[in-house]
Amino acid sequence: MGIFSKPRLRGTEKREDMPEGHWHKCPGCEAMIHHLELEQNLKCCHHCGHHFLIGARERIAMLADPDSFEETDAGLTSGNPLGFQGYLEKTSSLREATGLDDAVVCGRMTMGGHPTMIAVMDFKFFAGSMGSVVGEKIARAVERAIDERRGMIIVSASSGARMQEGMLSLMQLAKTCGALARLAAAGLPYISLMTHPTTGGVTASFATIGDINLAEPGSMIGFAGPRVVKETTHQNLPPGFQTAEFMLEHGLVDAIVPRAQSRDRMIDLLGFMMPL
Ligand SMILES: [Zn+2]
Known part of the structure; x- marks a missing residue:
């Protein structure tokens, strides 16, 4: 034929x-x-x-006690510190398409009555990449948690640092981790939930330093992608490399929690770490 x-x-x-x-x-x-x-x-x-994949607002609706969520730092948007060609046009069209200001939504809420701050990343906005707005909003959310004696919850979904902001993106790794160290010093709990995919600078900073690190089943969790690792190390990668299940087996993740159970599990954990 x-x-x-x-x-x-x-x-x-x-x-x-x-x-x-x-x-x-x-x-x-x-x-x-x-x-x-x-x-x-x-x-x-x-x-x-x-x-x-689910959006940040859907995730918050799923986790928060009804009508308890109050958004903070809405309206923060990126500048173009490096003069990267087309960057402002890209972020402005993403704001229009997604209804989000940047790749994270933060706010106060209660969960099973526990006062918490939450930051939820949204992969739809620039593949959940972390520029200065994401880092700043997360750091401010953690600082509010310290001031108001709240537990901290961060739900990650990210392709990593946002290259269009260069070094300013990479600075967010240290800034967010610094804020979380102060939260730990204040004796307040931090629960991290990694969802598909959690990679790059987000994995290398706040996503993996929770008091408890949870992951959704089947999520890809890693730093560089499997192809890059394979080409760099010239090794065949083990089966299931960079999945949540692999990370659980190797100690990076404490528990894999199906979405339907995540709210109840987090309420239990907050109950242990900050009893009402
Ligand atoms: Zn299916």
């Missing part, structure tokens, strides 16, 4: 009875899932348990 007479590949034709955007294919088991079903199941596949 000549190449030009090949039949079209199966699945490339759109089904007319399937409205666009209502169905999602599960990357774990390839099942088609209706978006309402996905919403009801906290964006997890009910066949194989695959955890889909």
